[in-house]
Amino acid sequence: MSEKKLKPEELAGDINYEPKQRVWLNPAVEFKHGVYNYSGIPKNVEYLELPNPRKWQPTDPDWQLPENWKQIILEGLRDRLNRFRTLKLYMDICVRCGACADKCHFFLGSGDPKNMPVLRAELLRSVYRNDFTLAGKLFGKFSGSRELTIDVVKEWFYYFFQCTQCRRCSVFCPYGIDTAEITILVRELLNLIGINIDWIITPVANSFRTGNHLGIQPHGFKDSIEFAVDELESLTGIKVDAPINKKGAEILFIAPSADYFGTPHYFTLLGYLALFHEIGLDYTWSSYASEGGNFGSFISHDLMKSLNAKMYAEAKRLGVKWILGGECGHMWRVINQYMDTLNGPADFLEEPVSPITGTKFENTKSTKMVHICEFTADLIKNNKIQLDKNRNNHQRITFHDSCNPARALGLIEEPRYIIKNACNYFFEMPENTIKEQTFCCGSGAGLGTDENLEMRMRGGLPRANAVKFVKEKNGVNFLVCICAIDKATLPPLMDYWVGGVDVGGVHELVGNALIMKGEKERTTDLRGDPLAE
């Protein structure tokens, strides 16, 4: 899209939910600029010891696959069918009722029928039927089977990297078929023959080496945190303490790296720092585990485990009692649904108790990691912090439920409770677009690159449209969320489809409203924008 920038009207104009072709079995994809991601660079593929590092691009006619690529994929599929009941079951039981069809944001934004979740899964099912079922062997094409060919592989690459693993379809599926599970496993299969994308491979390699996706080395990490401390001082007049790698602290705090290196994430970081200072929390950051997010989880269970291992390892090394986690989406899916299984049991940690309120976080007693929204909501409920809602009066706020906190945790009321206590003007988007039915930003699961911008704008259309609705109805000008990918990708999405809506975090609102002992009179918010009269 950078070459030929489509206007919003043009982009929306070609969306048609009526499929043009009648048969989907023939693989056909065209890698147009703006709708696909570039391949992983060989250096980082090699660094991660992944198969088949080479220079290639999806637009190349020859993808330089290993000679026995087909055998590798089919064996990989067999292996995964044996290891994942989900996969086996979801290959067999879909009835193609179509309930999921118009639930996917990529379908809603593109009208491409292969973006219907059912069809996305059928791209794999057709091969499964062909090679693993009796019906496929007996009835061939009539059972919806097809042979695995290079073109099928290309189609997989195209469509399984047009899924953000948001799991909205799974909420509507009568059997709970989880497209995210299928997407992750197909990406694993593609990885076996060296097909991957750089927006995932490079962050994973960075995170493996330096502890965070951006590749920030320990001294750089320290600089960023210190810079934020100085900035907060100039805004509030208070110099806060932000310890790093401090042994014996009570709590290890882990946030997504974008919080200390990206905007508008940065204002959320200021919010955390102000809050932790105000309640006198004995905590530490870690430069080794300086990433909450886990791009490995987008393509492989092994890479997910490998990156996630740092959290418990660092908690153990520093001797903390428990772990607190910042605002991030897929990070929380990994922590909530995978971490304990992959890298637990965390028997060297204690069951989390808030040192400020004494509240036991019973729901985290095994994993021993608490979400910052759970932590802060408890502080507010127990009157441990004072919030001046009026300091957010210049903002008319709506909340975007990030996919994973909503559909993997059910973290729905905690952020809302915080928001309602931190501002006066809060408006919900329509019911079908929030909570468990929330729409993805369109850029999750490793698809948030600029080369993929057209597809991102398409995938983000349903979310943007709901924001536009409350903008027009309630004058909303501030979109709050608890996910680092959201914070990075919603601003361009808002600019493209809506206009005049800024994006920020829940703890940015908290930071704005937080009354700190000894602070100077606040005339601006954490962004330096003037407060309302």
Place this chain on the structure above:
Amino acid sequence: MNILFSLVAVFVLIIAAMFGTGTLKLDFLFGIIIPYAAFATFIVGIIGQVIKWARSPVPFHIPTVAGQQKSLPWIKSSKLESPSSTLGVIGRMLLEILFFRSLFRNTKAEIKNGPKLAYGSSKYLWLGAIVFHWSFLIIVLRHFRLFMEPIPSFVIALQNLDGFFQVGLPVLFITDALISIALLFLIFRRIFDSKIRYISLASDYFPLFLILSIAVTGILMRYFDKVDIIKVKELAIGLFTFHPAVPAGIGVLFFIHLFLVSVLIVYIPFSKLLHMPGIFLSPTRNLANNSRMKRHVNPWNRPVRVHTYEEYEDEFRDKMKAAGLPLDKE
């Protein structure tokens, strides 16, 4: 093409039964051998499939939750949509299996100029599905009056309920009408909704046509071209009690009906109709939302390469030292 293929397939089955019993008089084959073989295949097939699924472990705890988690005591959790206890999971599964909870959520999206997306509630699919499945279940249970003597009281109660309106003679069973309407709706939906037609395979049309043919032959036998119900019951009880015998003169229509039923039950374990046992095993629905409370164990959890803190410090020691960060090894 898929539609035609399925239609022809069902047609061939009907002709086969007609020819087999009407012309070739293979009553023993169609009345005893095929039903027994079909039933055996069904049982073995279903058990085999469930074992096949069960042999693969559930490595991760991945429920898709649709409501508030149980966290702080003063936040009301959604016990059925996001259950944290086994009881809640049972409740969620019951809602799903008996009332198709997730399908009930269904919406229909439309895009208008602007662009403007609108989502309307769309319960037709849910209605069609629930009417079909419940009618089917009641009809199957009603058939037990043919297998058992004396007729179990629940079957009589069901039959009375089903014939509640007392229309016609023999009394019209509501489920006979409902299942036909629901099946026609499900077929038309597949054919006339372009999105659904696009995703539909022959294996989606075939069971619909097959079950519709079963329903139609059943209805014909009851209301129009009546069969000798005494003889049918004789055959059914014979099959049920393993003393099979085919009474003479039952009529071809009955054999078509029985043959199509036999085909259906053979088809179930090898097709998407496996969703019936499959729903019970779906990890996104049958796991509690308690993954941070209770550790889920993955039987194949395997070691991976990790970058340890020691390796990290070794690589960055000088920079860490210069920045004044604490070190494990000086």
